[in-house]
Amino acid sequence: MSAAGKFDLYPAEIFKTYGAEGLVEFFKFLFGAFVITKNGIVIAANKPFLEMVGYPKSELYGMSALDLITEDERAAMSARFAEGNIERYELKLLLKSKKILDVLVAPGKFSVDGEVFRLAEFIDNSVQKKSELALRESEQKFHSVFEQAAVGIARVSPDGNFLEVNQKLCDIVGYKKEELVKIKLQEITHPDDLDIDLDLVHQMLNNERDTYDLEKRYYSKDGKLIWVNLTVSLIRSSNGEPNYFIAIIEDINSRKKLEYELLNKATHHALTGLCNRNELNERLENELERAVRSSRSLLLLMIDIDHFKLVNDQYGHLAGDKVLIELSNIFKKLIRRTDDAGRFGGKEFLLVLPELDLDKSLLLAERLRKKVESHSMKFDAVTISVTISIGMSTYPDNGKDIDSLIKACDDAMYEAKQKGRNQIVLAST
Numbered sequence: 001m002s003a004a005g006k007f008d009l010y011p012a013e014i015f016k017t018y019g020a021e022g023l024v025e026f027f028k029f030l031f032g033a034f035v036i037t038k039n040g041i042v043i044a045a046n047k048p049f050l051e052m053v054g055y056p057k058s059e060l061y062g063m064s065a066l067d068l069i070t071e072d073e074r075a076a077m078s079a080r081f082a083e084g085n086i087e088r089y090e091l092k093l094l095l096k097s098k099k100i101l102d103v104l105v106a107p108g109k110f111s112v113d114g115e116v117f118r119l120a121e122f123i124d125n126s127v128q129k130k131s132e133l134a135l136r137e138s139e140q141k142f143h144s145v146f147e148q149a150a151v152g153i154a155r156v157s158p159d160g161n162f163l164e165v166n167q168k169l170c171d172i173v174g175y176k177k178e179e180l181v182k183i184k185l186q187e188i189t190h191p192d193d194l195d196i197d198l199d200l201v202h203q204m205l206n207n208e209r210d211t212y213d214l215e216k217r218y219y220s221k222d223g224k225l226i227w228v229n230l231t232v233s234l235i236r237s238s239n240g241e242p243n244y245f246i247a248i249i250e251d252i253n254s255r256k257k258l259e260y261e262l263l264n265k266a267t268h269h270a271l272t273g274l275c276n277r278n279e280l281n282e283r284l285e286n287e288l289e290r291a292v293r294s295s296r297s298l299l300l301l302m303i304d305i306d307h308f309k310l311v312n313d314q315y316g317h318l319a320g321d322k323v324l325i326e327l328s329n330i331f332k333k334l335i336r337r338t339d340d341a342g343r344f345g346g347k348e349f350l351l352v353l354p355e356l357d358l359d360k361s362l363l364l365a366e367r368l369r370k371k372v373e374s375h376s377m378k379f380d381a382v383t384i385s386v387t388i389s390i391g392m393s394t395y396p397d398n399g400k401d402i403d404s405l406i407k408a409c410d411d412a413m414y415e416a417k418q419k420g421r422n423q424i425v426l427a428s429t
Helices: 003-007 011-026 048-051 071-083 131-148 167-171 193-203 251-265 277-293 306-313 317-333 358-374 402-418
Strands: 033-035 042-044 089-094 101-110 115-124 152-156 162-165 211-219 225-236 241-249 298-306 340-343 348-354 377-379 381-383 388-395 423-424
Touching: 003 211, 011 033, 011 042, 011 071, 011 101, 011 115, 011 381, 033 048, 048 225, 071 089, 089 277, 089 402, 152 167, 152 211, 167 211, 167 225, 167 241, 167 348, 193 225, 193 241, 225 251, 277 298, 277 340, 277 348, 277 402, 298 306, 298 317, 298 358, 298 402, 306 381, 317 340, 317 348, 348 402, 358 388, 358 423, 388 402
Parallel strands: 388 423
Antiparallel strands: 033 042, 033 115, 089 101, 101 115, 152 162, 152 241, 211 225, 225 241, 298 348, 298 388, 340 348, 377 381
């Protein structure tokens, strides 16, 4: 591929993110480069080009590119602009000193939000080797940037096969290059993210969009989930047919982990790790709405620690914290993944059990009661044992709204305590 072709791969995405100055900074290794608008106005240039022509930025930016060439070449240059020609050509560059410098130009063209820009490299023929050697060096430099980029980069076929990948992408997903080019992008994509990804790809193939950004999950070679930010552009051939996609993959796993930790702190009780009151209410609302729509059961368990005040008074609040933590761990282990458990009060817990029938709920409640009753907790030199009282309510038998259901299981829990504690009471209908 020519140097011009190489330059056409990524400039649009870089321009969108960092602007024209960021684009020439990214290509600062070029012998001399500038970015111009469709009408030929200079909007950015790298340091080698500024040194080549002798203009400072303050004078060069806003100039017409035609003012940088000799008069006898301006008509041909205007025609190139009009035709969108990106073939390499030789040019007489008119310097600020009025001297003429023979250069070889390797142009590229890209679009941002429908506006066309040109990125061109200028190679000084008087000091460089033959033009083909200079272009080979430019390609080698581009390849070096491709390989050393801080983000993963890949060329992907329209059907999803990896055609070319850089080392950073291999580092992100844990595959070797020769392994990645034998599989499809879909094979390492999390199933829950695949449909939206493929839908965006189809939109690009159907000319409905030029690019897309998506946060998604990949599976690494060792099976771990990795969050990435994916930016995809479609490269078409000269006749408009889809050629390949350029995918830029940024590893955002650390950011996602931090986001999760912050969300977890905001929605979970710091001591027990269970849902806090606000989060529990929100989940209960969602489960009740689902139960109403599907005409399925929903059960609540209100759990109270018997004589918890005596634990705090006799052994101290650190011992009380120990009890809260260990009981929370018991609840987490015995409930299903689809159930929710939360800290409802100082010594009260609420369990939300969607789509679980009454008999199975009673069995679960009894398992919880027995497990707590038989569980001994070591604190300093003492052993602490507690029991729990459990109240149960069901939708729709004990209410059709959250307040009614919570009141019903709360009343049942107090009835269990009045009957002697360490037992289960089902709310009356």
